[in-house]
Amino acid sequence: MKNPYESLGEKSFWKTAVANKSMYDISELWDPKFKIGKEQKVVTFGSCFAQHIGKALKKRDFKWLSTETPPWGLSEDSEKEFNYNIFSARTGNIYTTTLLKQWTDWALDAKPVPDEVWEKDGRFFDPFRPTVEPNGFASAQEAQQSLRQTISSFRSAIEEANFFVFTLGLTESWVNVERNYEYPMCPGTAAGTFDETSHKFVNLNFQQILNALSQSMEAMQSINPKLKFILTVSPVPLTATKSAQHVLVATMASKSILRAVADQLAKNRSYVDYFPSYEIINSPVYRGSFFEPNQRSVNPHGVGLVMDMFFKCLVEKFGDYFDTQNPVGSSAKSAEDEVCEEQLLEAFGK
Amino acid sequence: MKVLVLGNSHVACLRIANQNRYQGKTHYEFIARGQGRGGLKGVDIRDGKLFHARPKQFNGWYADELSTFDAFVFTGSATPQQPDQAYSSALLRTWKTDLLTRHDALRLSSELVRQLNKPCIILPRPFPKAGQAEAMSYSTHKADTQWANDWIGEGITYARLPEETVVDRKAQTDPKYLLEDGSHGNELFGATCLNEVDKILKDP
Numbered sequence: 001m002k003n004p005y006e007s008l009g010e011k012s013f014w015k016t017a018v019a020n021k022s023m024y025d026i027s028e029l030w031d032p033k034f035k036i037g038k039e040q041k042v043v044t045f046g047s048c049f050a051q052h053i054g055k056a057l058k059k060r061d062f063k064w065l066s067t068e069t070p071p072w073g074l075s076e077d078s079e080k081e082f083n084y085n086i087f088s089a090r091t092g093n094i095y096t097t098t099l100l101k102q103w104t105d106w107a108l109d110a111k112p113v114p115d116e117v118w119e120k121d122g123r124f125f126d127p128f129r130p131t132v133e134p135n136g137f138a139s140a141q142e143a144q145q146s147l148r149q150t151i152s153s154f155r156s157a158i159e160e161a162n163f164f165v166f167t168l169g170l171t172e173s174w175v176n177v178e179r180n181y182e183y184p185m186c187p188g189t190a191a192g193t194f195d196e197t198s199h200k201f202v203n204l205n206f207q208q209i210l211n212a213l214s215q216s217m218e219a220m221q222s223i224n225p226k227l228k229f230i231l232t233v234s235p236v237p238l239t240a241t242k243s244a245q246h247v248l249v250a251t252m253a254s255k256s257i258l259r260a261v262a263d264q265l266a267k268n269r270s271y272v273d274y275f276p277s278y279e280i281i282n283s284p285v286y287r288g289s290f291f292e293p294n295q296r297s298v299n300p301h302g303v304g305l306v307m308d309m310f311f312k313c314l315v316e317k318f319g320d321y322f323d324t325q326n327p328v329g330s331s332a333k334s335a336e337d338e339v340c341e342e343q344l345l346e347a348f349g350k
Numbered sequence: 351m352k353v354l355v356l357g358n359s360h361v362a363c364l365r366i367a368n369q370n371r372y373q374g375k376t377h378y379e380f381i382a383r384g385q386g387r388g389g390l391k392g393v394d395i396r397d398g399k400l401f402h403a404r405p406k407q408f409n410g411w412y413a414d415e416l417s418t419f420d421a422f423v424f425t426g427s428a429t430p431q432q433p434d435q436a437y438s439s440a441l442l443r444t445w446k447t448d449l450l451t452r453h454d455a456l457r458l459s460s461e462l463v464r465q466l467n468k469p470c471i472i473l474p475r476p477f478p479k480a481g482q483a484e485a486m487s488y489s490t491h492k493a494d495t496q497w498a499n500d501w502i503g504e505g506i507t508y509a510r511l512p513e514e515t516v517v518d519r520k521a522q523t524d525p526k527y528l529l530e531d532g533s534h535g536n537e538l539f540g541a542t543c544l545n546e547v548d549k550i551l552k553d554p
Contacts, residue, residue: 068435069435070441070445071430071431071433071437071441071445072428072430072431073430073445073448073449073452073453074441074444074445074448075448075452078441078444078445078448081444082438082440082441082444133438133440133441134440135440137438137439137440138438138439138440142438142439145436146436146438148436149435149436153435341359341384341386341387343359343362343363343529343534344359344361344362344382344383344384344409345409346362346366347361347362347363347365347366347380347382347409348362348365348380348382348409348410
């Protein structure tokens with residue numbers, strides 16, 4: 001009788017799947033659960049690495065959905081400066097699963113939206129998106145109105161999407177213990193003032209992260225039962241840690257916990273998948289070649305390889321159902337240009 | 351009255367209408383370059399004259415003083431729509447600056463008003479062909495136009511697309527006003543729009 005390993009394919013063995021291959025030829029890293037149709041709406045939220053997924057989807061003419069859009073005619077530079085189309089709504093980075101739960105609770109009216117606004121030199125900052133406006137808001141009312149807009153847009157994203165891509169980023173967080181809510185950044189860093197009485201550091205454990213993410217997904221499915229989730233873990237190390245550990249050790253601990261949570265959910269729930277961007281960037285097999293010299297930021301080459309892998313694995317699993325080489329709308333645009341030229345030639349008699 | 355019309359391929363219907371159908375008294379001249387070749391990108395107003403590094407790329411060109419014209423019409427783009435989301439005051443200011451400095455029709459209109467103090471009208475391209483897609487109501491287009499004129503100001507007037515060219519009081523064009531491609535106006539559309547421009551110039 002054969003032993004259980006004898007019937008396994010090449011990808012199950014380190015020697016054939018990794019050691020005998022160039023790092024660029026390593027394949028089958030992801031076995032996607034869901035076929036993402038080009039007509040299906042995908043929203044992206046989470047830590048900063050999530051924005052690369054949105055960009056890559058757009059570039060390949062998939063339906064990346066943005067529900068909080070800039071006005072027509074706003075320049076690309078201004079769009080970026082005001083944080084439009086970075087994520088599917090203007091939430092800024094949602095680093096932790098507890099922050100995701102907070103946004104979900106606000107969107108579903110499960111919890112009241114706080115009225116806290118930070119003021120500095122006559123400008124007003126949203127504690128839950130302290131860097132969303134380049135120079136803050138003109139008034140507290142404007143800041144609150146903008147937050148309500150984003151919450152409404154976040155809800156629309158949940159309601160309209162087929163796929164919710166979420167990148168888990170951090171375990172470390174800052175909360176207001178008096179008012180029982182969480183900030184995405186420590187007060188006093190990007191904006192606001194640190195108050196040691198009400199602002200407390202929390203390093204979330206496995207169970208807290210798992211519970212918050214499970215509850216968020218269940219709440220989202222309560223208003224959109226067809227919604228499926230694709231989880232990723234950000235490969236970007238911590239900028240700083242408030243834990244007593246060395247930042248390198250704290251990074252490894254945080255990422256390991258987040259990876260374990262994603263694994264648990266993807267294994268146990270049919271509507272959750274995990275895409276291994278974290279492994280592609282961080283595995284020693286790739287020799288750190290996808291990081292910038294600061295050993296923290298992921299370079300464009302790394303981002304490109306991760307996203308190429310994402311689409312390649314979809315094709316490997318579901319067949320060649322989209323053209324990965326076709327730039328967005330190029331053929332349609334050139335046809336339209338030809339038509340336009342014809343009108344002018346006729347009108348100007350040439 | 352002498353009016354210069356500038357734009358992309360949507361200028362074509364106005365020029366053909368001017369030759370064959372238009373019966374008004376305004377003297378119109380036309381300059382156009384297809385959007386695929388850049389439209390009005392790179393066109394500038396220098397010392398009261400039109401400037402472009404390659405003017406031969408354009409159908410029609412005017413090298414003399416622009417002050418000989420009484421007004422200017424730009425066509426080929428859409429009317430900005432009233433925001434349906436909450437935007438900060440800083441974003442709204444940035445948006446307006448972006449439009450006036452980067453959107454060719456607004457950029458050139460703004461410059462012409464500043465240098466020559468002559469009226470500038472922006473005539474939108476036709477709405478999509480009726481039945482092609484879900485269309486907003488024509489009253490929304492009227493409200494958007496009013497809002498754009500109040501908000502942009504600067505002596506620039508957005509023209510409403512003539513109501514007779516739409517179907518079911520929606521922002522969709524009656525096919526009889528369109529070429530077969532379904533997106534460009536025909537001679538009838540052009541003549542109707544020239545009459546609309548005349549109305550605005552007569553009673554700004």
